[in-house]
Amino acid sequence: NSQQKLQEIRQEFTRFQDQSILLWLHLCWCLGANTWVFLNSHEAKQLGSLSRDVAIDRGIGRRTGTVSLWLRLVSSVRQAYTADQLLAHQGRWHDPLEGVLYLTELAMADVLFGNAPNNRYLHNPMGAYCTWPMWQKFIKSTPPPYAKAVVSIRWRKNLKVQQLQDYVMDLKLTPSSPPQDSFSHVEIQPKECAASSDDPCAICHEELGRSPCELECGHEFHRECIRTWLQEHCSTCPICRDHAVLPADVPAWNNSKLYRAKHWKRSMF
DSSP: OHHHHHHHHHHHHOOOTTOOHHHHHHHHHHTTTTTTOEEOHHHHHTSOSSSSOHHHHHHHTTSOSSEEHHHHHHHHHHHHOOHHHHOSOOSOOOSHHHHHHHHHHHHHHHHHTTOTTGGGGTTOGGGOBOOHHHHHHHHHHOOHHHHHHHHTSOOOTTOBHHHHHHHHHTOOBOSOOOTTOSSOOBOOOSOOOOOOTTSBOTTTOSBOTTOEEEOTTSOEEEHHHHHHIIIIIOSBOTTTOOBEEOOSSOOOOOTTOOEEOEEOOOOOO
16 A cells, blocks of 8 residues: 555654754664665655655655655755755764764765765765764864864774764763863873874874974974864863963974974963
8 A cells, every 4th residue: 555655654764853864864774765665756755744854855756766765865865955054063062972973974974975985885874984074074073071082093094984983982081080170081091191203193193203293291293283273173182181272373493393382271260
């Protein structure tokens, strides 16, 4: 019975109130929209408000022939929105679950809009890689209590989103946070030490070379990396969370010169 079939689809695939479109699409894929739900144009037009979005719902029935519900949803979303418009977590996630959901959104946006290498994972979003642009967005959205743990992850080209999600979901705040600091610390390594000249920059994970910028805490980074971090992310060392303020214009000294950033102590209240 066609009407019963449509009713079952509505019950299974209707988007929840306030659910982000990208997370809804991911759920639809997980529920089998790509494998067991096939509709012709006439049937698709009778689904009603499946996405709770007028532009998307109108587009679901446009495609001719009998195709999967997944392809209808993907085609309609692509026509209605851009990737940036769909990303709900434009600011900062606040706990590991939100971090995992944001990674899901980033992966879905990358898959939907055909960015290599994830354009080949349209029919299997769970296989998507964490590309460098995705990694940069995720790093910038990381809240201070988790920044230390996240920047310690070594990004690589074959890093899968699911691997990163598993790591993020296991993040735990250290219970013994310093009382004078409003930021909690993350338990990630039993022992920390200042970077040596052979260590990579903890922000971009490239070799430090001979002209690092050393913070007062002793940790070293590329000058441009730490300047971007302190100006755009937060005014703390990405590793130990000590506060530091980098001058607006870092001098471009010769390669043998070590630049030491100024230390900044947060005032007590």
